[in-house]
Amino acid sequence: MTAAEDPAWRAAGEQRYLADMVRAGSRTRAGQEKAEEDYRTLLPQGVATPDNTLLVLQADGEPIGNGWFRRGHLPEVTYGYSLVVDPEFRGRGHGRSAVAIGEQVTWEVGDRVVMFDVSGGNEVAMSLYTAVGYRVVEESRSRDLAAGVDG
Template sequence: MTAVHVRPMTRAEYDLWQSRLAEDYAAEQVSAGRWDAETALQRAQDENSRALPHGVDTPRTLILRGVLADGTPIGHAWVGLDHPRGAPDTAFLYDFEIEPEHRGTGLGRAFLTAVEGAVRDAGTGSLELNVFGTNAPAIALYGSNGYEVITQQMRKRLVE
């Protein structure tokens, strides 16, 4: 397996990531039927601003880039070291993405392992995340890396 290391995200990388993150998050929420399309982008931007009030310098937060030995960036991750619902000794993975050209190569698994190491090094004993039910590749990655379903939301559309 190719080694992937993590490093803090730069401010320039952060600015670009925030734009993409808000757009992607808004689209996922609309697709899942949780948010209205007209207000989704602003809502995503507002949520991200509240969650990361000091950007890359937000305390108790890891905002990481996955890089190869030669420095090539292959993905990014955002981890809150304090669980949003107060679960003890549990960090929360808010965002994890592999650049499209590196997907399906095993680098996602190596990057996830490196992120887990950073969380462990920060003194936290477990990592939790949410994944949309339609994201089969992510579900497969997390499951094969030892993550277990601890809660599940389900929905049935009653009106067509």
Template structure:
């Protein structure tokens, strides 16, 4: 099990690394220091380290090498069927819906360091991923406009199949009309129909309104991925 180095760091960072779930805490700081030394990034650049499934002592371990936590991402899971009713959607059409989707995505995720930077080139790269299935990329149209989307992803693991809400958003122009919950449920219903054993998504730990919606649907907190950064 190795520490993963991202091909492209988020804006503001010179380097981004991810420590996968289950990585030995006995080796953590030694391996991180070695990875930092082996990288070609300048020593005075800002570095981000993600710890998947963060543990109680991780803050202390990362502090010992000059890193402090600044962002928590919850993984939440739910059983099928979800609580509530879905909403009518249609599947994404590559090459037709790209522009409208990118516009809504940019508005909905203007604050988000990763999703908000999605452009046509990155979108095309995602379409080439083995897991991509346009049937599971659901679009909500209201008043002849794209009002939201629920992009799903299926993870085939050794012991179960996990259906992920990979990205979901409602255009800010349509906020307050109650589309978020039924759109999420539509995505979960699709995932159940294609054989997923359970639903999963990631949400910022401080996004309390979204967490409340997800809890109402049936999601519960499963684990926390935590991001750290150094001081330069």
């Protein structure tokens, strides 16, 4: 990814991240500040932030999605903060190819394990990762109590 591509990617990523948090029940729409702060904190130098790899995924020379990987999440672990295949390109094997690219990035930076962030309710991603052999490492549950607590 180039520095010129970063602002649009970041804005779309923040919106997707917020939507994931809302869907998973961990935030409301007011969580926009959290999404912006997390991106500022994790990528203070944008595409030039050390130990991060930001990718534009392409098929036949056309952008079809993107990925964000951060080395050093844990010892020998690269963390995939996002891996996105745009909806109009899904169902053609691009998701599997994108996962393989993430694995290649992990290997090239010297790590042995790749972990992907998948928010609750993202059944498409969960299904993909399960199909290619990933396992659930951590899971959280939430319940919205805004309507009150019943007995």
